[in-house]
Amino acid sequence: MVHDIVFIEALKVDTVIGVYDWEKTIQQTLQFDIEMRTDIKAAAQIDDLSKTVDYSEVAADVVELAKQNQAELIETVAEKVAQLILADYHVSSVKVSLRKLGAVANTASVGVIIERANTLN
Template sequence: MDIVFIEGLCVDATIGVFDWERKIKQRLRIDLEMAWDIRQAASTDDLQYALDYKAVSDRISEHVAGTEYELLESLAEELSELLLNDFSISWLRMKLSKPGAVPTASNVGLLIERGQRGDR
């Protein structure tokens, strides 16, 4: 299984359970690993056979900008479903971080895996 990854994608989101959080944008960080068979893209040198990480990044940013959530869990679930469906990804691992949410921690968040691992 080949992995296409995106590290440190920053998006601004309306997210949180407190009233003050509902009035501001907060910076989230996304690290993403996605299963993708790169052999056809490699042999043809053609983007149409690759998992376009720019398109994936843009789709995530668009989605987050247009939505509001209380929980990271809700955002992670919705993003993973969106990516699996929109890009025909068979498996992904997503780390969704909310730096600054806990002042005494350098970072907090969650890590999820969705889909089936293995050859595509």
């Protein structure tokens, strides 16, 4: 079992998201925290980025997906992000925490947390 985690914390993306008509005319801020389980031992031993998950590439992919997707539900975005990471990066599992900042009165954020495992690894 892999216990190493590569993570991204507080990745913010302004995008169109929401169920209501007024939400489809504005941009709102989504904030992602992503934990990816992968074995980093080889990367650490030889100091080689190609042997681990490049978090800058993951972050760029997540930003692009969130901006292009324009889903109604954050659940949809979280699921698509998890599936993207599992398909495109060598990880055994991923945990995506997704917050919609300022979406509900008197809250800092609302959101979802999902965990998905790679069935191919």
